[in-house]
Amino acid sequence: MALQVYGIKNCNTVKKALTWLDDNNIAYRFHDYKKEPATSEQLTAWEKKVSWESLVNKKGTTWRKLNPEEQAAVVDANSANAVLLRNNSMIKRPLIESPKGIILGFDEEEYQDKLK
Template sequence: MIKFYGYKRCSTSRSAQKWLEDHGVQFEFQDLVEQPPQKEELISWMKQYQDRGLRYFFNTHGMDYRKMQLKDKISEMSIDEAADLMSKNGKLIKRPLVVGSNKLTCGFNEQVYTETWL
């Protein structure tokens, strides 16, 4: 079963959840803000999908991201530093983050979901 890290107050998370439900994809929901993924998990995913870059995992439109001025810091940031920040503040993670065996998506795009989760 896939793990769906979302935020109940996020319209993108709700849209992605509805899409998965409408397509009969079973998932386990975990609130990204109340209980962010552990640092070790994030490091593992970032290394496995390193070709996507660190920016792929960040919620670049979020207030916390802007307040911390991460736009200028990501290029110099290590995976360990990024994972540490995200594990302490789930609002920094692009949502929803959906993880399955050897599959991972950040954000919601119907075409990507069709290709990845169906």
């Protein structure tokens, strides 16, 4: 079964993850947020497996471009999802749906443990 990888092609972290998957001959399907945005249903499903806080990438430029009032308004899953649906690039990348759960970001040790 192929993994489902969500992200943006030009993101450096996504590039590292895809290279690692290719180098380790792990099959995956790539979902580009720029071509097909994440849906409310996907966010809700992911939040059953990981916290809404972990989905919000507060280190990225998209988060930093929000004004302080917008940032302060992100206080729960509903408010986070509203912002994430308007700004898919703020979803932590890559997001990988694997048989062992959701994996966020790129961590080679975690990939070794959960994907091999």
